Amino acid sequence: xxxxxxxxxxxLILIGVFLYFHFSxxxxxxxxxLITLGREGAELGIICIGVTLVLILGRLDISVGSVMxxxxxxxxxxxxTLQIHWGYLLPICLVFGLLVGAFNGVLTAIIGVPSFIATLxxxxxxxxxxxxxxxxxxxxxxxxxxxxxxxFQFIGGGDVGSTIPLSVLLLALIFVxxxxxxxxxxxxxxxxxxxxxxxxxxxxxxxxxxxEVGVFTFSGLCAAIAGILLASxxxxxxxxxxxxxxxxxxxxxxxxxxxIAGGVGSIWGTILGIGLIAILTxxxxxxxxxxxxxxxxxxxxxxxxxxxxxxxxxxxxRAGAWxxxxxxxxxxxxxxxxxxxxxx
Amino acid sequence: MNxxxxxxxxxxxxxxxxxxAVSEADLILxxxxxxxxxxxxxxxxxxxxxxxxxxxxxxxxEIQIDGKHVSPTSPRQAQLLGVSMxxxxxxxxxxxxxxxxxxxxxxxxxxNRHQTEVRVREILNRLDFHLxxxxxxxxxxxxQMQMAEIAKALYEESKxxxxxxxxxxxxxxxxxxxxxxxRDVSATGVSVIYISHALEEALEIADYVTVLRDGKVVxxxxxxxxxxxxxxxxMVGRHISIIERPTRHAALGEEVLRVENVSLxxxxxxxxxxxxxxxxxxxxxLVGSGRSELAMVLCGVIRPTAGTIYIDGKxxxxxxxxxxxxxxxxxxxxxxxxxxxxxxLTVLTNLTIxxxxxxxxxxxxxxGRRETVEGRSLVDRFSIIVPGxxxxxxxxxGGNQQKxxxxxxxxxxxxxxxFDEPTxxxxxxxxxxxxxxxxxxxxxGKAVLVVSxxxxxxxxxxDRVLVMRDGELVANFTAEEVAExxxxxxxxx
Numbered sequence: 001x002x003x004x005x006x007x008x009x010x011x012l013i014l015i016g017v018f019l020y021f022h023f024s025x026x027x028x029x030x031x032x033x034l035i036t037l038g039r040e041g042a043e044l045g046i047i048c049i050g051v052t053l054v055l056i057l058g059r060l061d062i063s064v065g066s067v068m069x070x071x072x073x074x075x076x077x078x079x080x081t082l083q084i085h086w087g088y089l090l091p092i093c094l095v096f097g098l099l100v101g102a103f104n105g106v107l108t109a110i111i112g113v114p115s116f117i118a119t120l121x122x123x124x125x126x127x128x129x130x131x132x133x134x135x136x137x138x139x140x141x142x143x144x145x146x147x148x149x150x151x152f153q154f155i156g157g158g159d160v161g162s163t164i165p166l167s168v169l170l171l172a173l174i175f176v177x178x179x180x181x182x183x184x185x186x187x188x189x190x191x192x193x194x195x196x197x198x199x200x201x202x203x204x205x206x207x208x209x210x211x212e213v214g215v216f217t218f219s220g221l222c223a224a225i226a227g228i229l230l231a232s233x234x235x236x237x238x239x240x241x242x243x244x245x246x247x248x249x250x251x252x253x254x255x256x257x258x259x260i261a262g263g264v265g266s267i268w269g270t271i272l273g274i275g276l277i278a279i280l281t282x283x284x285x286x287x288x289x290x291x292x293x294x295x296x297x298x299x300x301x302x303x304x305x306x307x308x309x310x311x312x313x314x315x316x317x318r319a320g321a322w323x324x325x326x327x328x329x330x331x332x333x334x335x336x337x338x339x340x341x342x343x344x
Numbered sequence: 345m346n347x348x349x350x351x352x353x354x355x356x357x358x359x360x361x362x363x364x365a366v367s368e369a370d371l372i373l374x375x376x377x378x379x380x381x382x383x384x385x386x387x388x389x390x391x392x393x394x395x396x397x398x399x400x401x402x403x404x405x406e407i408q409i410d411g412k413h414v415s416p417t418s419p420r421q422a423q424l425l426g427v428s429m430x431x432x433x434x435x436x437x438x439x440x441x442x443x444x445x446x447x448x449x450x451x452x453x454x455x456n457r458h459q460t461e462v463r464v465r466e467i468l469n470r471l472d473f474h475l476x477x478x479x480x481x482x483x484x485x486x487x488q489m490q491m492a493e494i495a496k497a498l499y500e501e502s503k504x505x506x507x508x509x510x511x512x513x514x515x516x517x518x519x520x521x522x523x524x525x526x527r528d529v530s531a532t533g534v535s536v537i538y539i540s541h542a543l544e545e546a547l548e549i550a551d552y553v554t555v556l557r558d559g560k561v562v563x564x565x566x567x568x569x570x571x572x573x574x575x576x577x578x579m580v581g582r583h584i585s586i587i588e589r590p591t592r593h594a595a596l597g598e599e600v601l602r603v604e605n606v607s608l609x610x611x612x613x614x615x616x617x618x619x620x621x622x623x624x625x626x627x628x629x630l631v632g633s634g635r636s637e638l639a640m641v642l643c644g645v646i647r648p649t650a651g652t653i654y655i656d657g658k659x660x661x662x663x664x665x666x667x668x669x670x671x672x673x674x675x676x677x678x679x680x681x682x683x684x685x686x687x688x689l690t691v692l693t694n695l696t697i698x699x700x701x702x703x704x705x706x707x708x709x710x711x712g713r714r715e716t717v718e719g720r721s722l723v724d725r726f727s728i729i730v731p732g733x734x735x736x737x738x739x740x741x742g743g744n745q746q747k748x749x750x751x752x753x754x755x756x757x758x759x760x761x762x763f764d765e766p767t768x769x770x771x772x773x774x775x776x777x778x779x780x781x782x783x784x785x786x787x788x789g790k791a792v793l794v795v796s797x798x799x800x801x802x803x804x805x806x807d808r809v810l811v812m813r814d815g816e817l818v819a820n821f822t823a824e825e826v827a828e829x830x831x832x833x834x835x836x837x
Binding site: 184186188189192193197201204207263264 | 455
C-alpha cells in the first residue's frame with residue numbers, strides 16, 4: 001500500500017517536473033535532449049540497480065562513483081594513450097568492477113567491517129588513484145586527442161536503429177534480469193530475508209555470506225559498466241569524474257522507496273527515482289540553473305519525498321477503522337517508545 | 345525401532361564467557377521418539393539445542409546422527425543433516441508473506457509460489473491454525489507469529505525437529521492441535537525434542553523426559569517414572585510448592601486508580617477497573633483478549649479511543665509513559681529483551697538507571713561508590729544471580745534478567761505498578777521470589793495490577809481477579825470466591 005502510493009506520487013512529481021521544464025525551456029523537450037537525458041539516466045540507472053540491491057540487504061555502497069570513474073579512466077588511458085584496442089579493455093574494466101565489489105563484500109561479510117566504512121575506504125583509495133592519474137602525462141595526452149573509432153563511440157553514444165540509445169537498452173536488459181531474480185528466484189527471497197531479519201535468514205539456512213559478497217560484487221560490476229558507457233560518451237575523464245555521484249545514487253534509490261534499514265525496496269521505484277533525478281539534473285542545466293543550486297534542489301526533493309511518505313502513511317492509517325495488524329504495529333512501535341520515553 | 349539411535353549426544357560442553365552453559369550433557373533419541381527437555385531458565389536447554397542446530401559450536405563432546413559423527417557449523421549444515429529447529433524468539437522476516445517465511449531457505453532456485461502455498465496451507469490445516477499464508481508477517485499478532493514458526497519447523501521433512509517453547513503464546517485448542525500433529529509426525533519416525541516450561545505439557549506428550557540443571561543432565565527417564573513434583577524437585581534441586589496462598593490483608597487503602605468505560609478500537613471495549621492501595625489485582629484472560637492492551641492504556645503507551653482515567657479521584661490524560669510515571673504508574677513489559685533491559689550495558693547500569701538522580705553529588709556526577717553499594721544491595725535483596733555487577737545484562741538467564749528489571753522498577757518508587765506477564769519465561773525458583781516481592785509491595789501500600797496467562801500465578805497472588813474476553817471485562821472475583829474453573833469458564837465464555 002505504502003509503496004504503491006509512494007510510487008504513484010513519485011510518478012506524479014515526475015510528470016509535474018517534466019512539464020515544468022518543458023514550459024520553462026524550449027530546448028528541454030527536444031528529441032536530441034531527451035536522448036541525451038536517456039543516456040545520462042541510463043548510466044546512473046545501471047549503478048542504481050546495483051546499489052538498490054545493496055540497500056535491500058541493509059548495507060551501503062558509497063564506492064560506486066569512484067569505481068565508475070576508475071573504470072572510465074582505464075578505458076580512456078588504455079585506449080587513447082596506450083593505444084590498446086578497446087575490445088581488450090572492456091573485460092579488464094568488468095573484472096576490475098567485479099574485484100572491487102568482491103573486495104567490499106569480503107570486507108563487510110567475512111571480516112565484519114561496517115559496509116559504510118569499508119566502501120568509504122575503497123572510495124578514498126580509488127579517488128586517490130584518480131588524483132594521481134590526473135597529474136600524469138598520460139591523462140594530458142588522452143584528453144588532448146579525440147578518438148576516431150565510430151565503434152568505440154557507439155558504446156555509450158550510439159543509438160540502435162538510430163532511435164534508442166544502446167545504453168538505455170543495456171539498462172533495460174539489466175533491469176529485466178534483476179527484476180526476474182528479485183521476484184522469481186531463491187536469490188531474490190534471500191536478499192529480502194537478509195535485509196528484513198538477518199538472524200531469521202541465517203537460521204533458515206540461507207548462505208548469507210555468499211549473498212552479501214555476491215550483491216556487493218554485482219554493485220561493483222554495475223558501476224564498472226556505467227564507467228565504460230561514460231568513457232565512450234564523453235571521450236575524456238578528469239579527476240572530478242563521478243565525484244559525489246554516490247549521493248545522487250542514494251537520493252534516487254531512496255526516492256524510489258527503498259529503505260536504508262533494509263528488507264524493503266523495489267527496482268521499479270528505483271527506475272522512477274532515477275527518472276526524476278535525470279530530468280531534474282538535465283532540466284536545471286537546460287534552464288541554466290546554478291550548479292550549487294542544483295544540489296540544493298536535489299536534496300530538497302529527497303527530503304520532500306520522505307516527508308510526503310510520512311504524511312501519506314499517517315493519513316492512510318488514521319482514516320480507516322482500527323485494523324488488528326495496524327494496532328499491533330502501533331503497539332509494537334509504542335513499546336519501543338516506552339524505553340526511550342524514559343519509562344520502566 | 346532399530347538399534348542405532350537417531351541422535352546420540354555424549355559429553356557435550358558449551359562455554360560462554362563466565363558461564364558454563366552446558367556441561368557434559370548426554371542425550372539419546374530413538375527414531376520416532378518425543379523427548380521433553382525441562383529445566384529452569386539458564387539451565388542450558390536452548391543452548392544444547394542450538395549446538396545441535398548449528399547456531400553454536402560445541403567446545404567438547406560428540407554428536408552422532410544415525411550413527412555418524414557430525415558437527416554442524418551452521419544452521420544450513422544442520423538442515424542438510426536433517427535437523428530443523430523452531431526458535432523461541434521470532435525469526436520471521438516482516439516484509440515476506442507467511443508462506444514465503446515458512447519456506448525460507450528451502451525454495452527451489454526458480455520459485456514456485458503456488459506449490460509452496462499449497463504445501464503451507466496443508467500444514468496449517470493439519471495444525472488447525474487459522475493463518476492466511478498470503479499475508480505479510482508484519483501483520484501477524486504474537487500468537488500467529490508463533491504458529492508460523494511452528495509450521496516452519498514442520499515444513500522441511502526433517503529427521504529431528506526441535507521445538508523451543510512452542511506453546512508459550514498458544515491457546516488451549518491450538519496447543520491440543522499441535523500435540524496431535526507432533527504425535528502424528530513422530531509416528532512416521534521423526535524424532536522430536538520438545539522444550540517446555542509447562543511441565544504438565546511435557547508429561548502429557550513426551551515418551552522420555554530429560555531434566556537439566558545448571559547445564560548438567562540430572563535425570564533422564566521414561567515419562568511414566570515422573571510426577572510433576574519430581575520434575576520440579578529435580579529442576580530446582582529442592583521441593584517447593586508454587587501454589588501456596590499467602591495470607592490476605594483484609595484492610596484495603598483508598599482507591600488510587602479508576603478507569604471508566606475505556607475502549608481501544610475493538611481490542612478493549614468499555615472496560616472499567618478500580619485499583620486501591622495495598623491490593624493485588626490479577627487480570628486473566630486468553631492471549632488476545634485485550635489484557636495487554638488495557639495494561640498499555642493504563643501506563644500511557646497508547647491512548648484509548650474512548651473513556652476516562654482517574655488517579656486519586658482526579659481526571660488525567662496519559663499522553664506518554666513519562667506522563668504515566670509522573671502520575672506514579674510503572675509498567676513492567678512482557679518483552680523484557682526489547683522493552684526493558686539494555687542488553688549491552690552492565691547489570692549495575694540496568695539496575696540504577698532510573699534512580700541516578702538520587703546517586704549524584706552536587707555537581708551532577710554519578711557517585712560510583714554509592715551506585716555500586718546500591719546495586720549490590722539490590723542484587724542481594726532480590727536474590728539476583730550475576731557473575732558480577734559489571735557483567736552485561738545479556739549474559740544473565742531469563743529469570744535473573746526479569747528480577748533485575750523488577751528491582752529497577754521498584755526502586756523508582758512509584759505507587760501503581762502494572763506487571764505484564766511478570767514471570768514469563770522465568771524459572772520456578774525465580775517465580776517464587778517474584779511472587780513474594782509482589783505481595784510485599786502490596787503490603788507496603790502499593791497498588792498492583794498483574795496481567796498473566798499463567799492461572800496458578802493469578803490464583804496465588806491476587807486479592808481480586810478480573811477476567812477479560814474479546815476485549816470486555818466479563819468477571820470480577822474476590823479472593824474468597826475465585827476458583828480456577830470459574831476463571832477458565834469466564835475466559836472461554
